[in-house]
Amino acid sequence: MSDKAIQDSYPENLAHCYGCGRLNAQGHHVRTFWDGDETVSRFTPQPWHIAVPGFVYGGLIASLVDCHSTGSAAMAAYRAAGRAPGSEPPLRFVTGSLHVDYLKPTPLGGELTLRGRIKEIKGRKIVIESTVYADGVATARGEVVALQMPDNFGQS
C-alpha cells in the first residue's frame, strides 16, 4: 500500500473537512489507501465516542463511512482517468446520499477497519460500498452515492 492517503493530496481549500481534512485541528483525520482493488481506512474511536458504554456511537460510524467513501470515490476517479491522485484539476467528491445498516453493536476499545468497494462509476457519480470491521467482524455496512464536487462548491 502507498503511504500517501488520498486526503493528503486534497488541495488546501478542500482539506478542512471535520471527518477527513488534514487541516482541521479538531477533526477525525480519516485517511484512505488502496489495497488492491479495495480501499482501506483505519480509525480508533475515542473513549467518549459511545452509544452506550462499551459500544461505538452510530453517528461516528456514519461519519467514517461518509469520509472513507468520498475519499474512495476520488481515488476511483483518478484511477479511472489514469491520473495520479492530486493531479490538476482536482477530483473531489461530496456525498449525495449516505446509507448505513448497523449489523450488530460495534465494540469500543480497538482500531476499526473500513474496506470500500467501487460499485459503480457513471459520469460524475460514483457509488461506494463500505464495510466497517471491529476485530475482523463486520459490524456495519454502508453505501454512499458520491457526486463530483461542482467547481463553485464552498464559495459562500
Next chain:
Amino acid sequence: MSDKAIQDSYPENLAHCYGCGRLNAQGHHVRTFWDGDETVSRFTPQPWHIAVPGFVYGGLIASLVDCHSTGSAAMAAYRAAGRAPGSEPPLRFVTGSLHVDYLKPTPLGGELTLRGRIKEIKGRKIVIESTVYADGVATARGEVVALQMPDNFGQS
C-alpha cells in the same frame, strides 16, 4: 412544547450517547421535543464542524438525524402506549439503519432545526423521517429504522 426533552428521561445507564446523552461531557447533547405530531430538535454546529469552509459536515448531519430519530422513536412508543416518557420499563431505541439524502449544502453559522415525522410503528420497529432545516430551508432529509433496544444491549 414541553420543556423536558425525551433524552432528559433516559435512564442513567443509557444516557452516555455521544450524540444525545446528557451524561457525555464531550457529546452533542441533542434534545428532542414534541411539537404537535412532529418532533423537533435544535442544534448549533461548532466552527470546526465543516465539510468545506462555510458549510456543515455531512457526518454531523447524519449524527443529528440519528439521535433526533431514535429519540423521536422513543417518544412515539411512549405516546402509542399511553405512557409518560421515562416511565418504567424504559422504551429506548437503537438505529437499525440510517439513510440521509443531502439536498443542498447546509450553511454554517446558525442554529439548525430537525423536524421528525412518525412514518410507521410496527411492533418493536419504528420508522422516522427527519428533515434538517437551515434558516427555514430543507438541506437534508433522513430516514431511520429504529429498533427497540434489546434488554441486554450494552451489557459487555
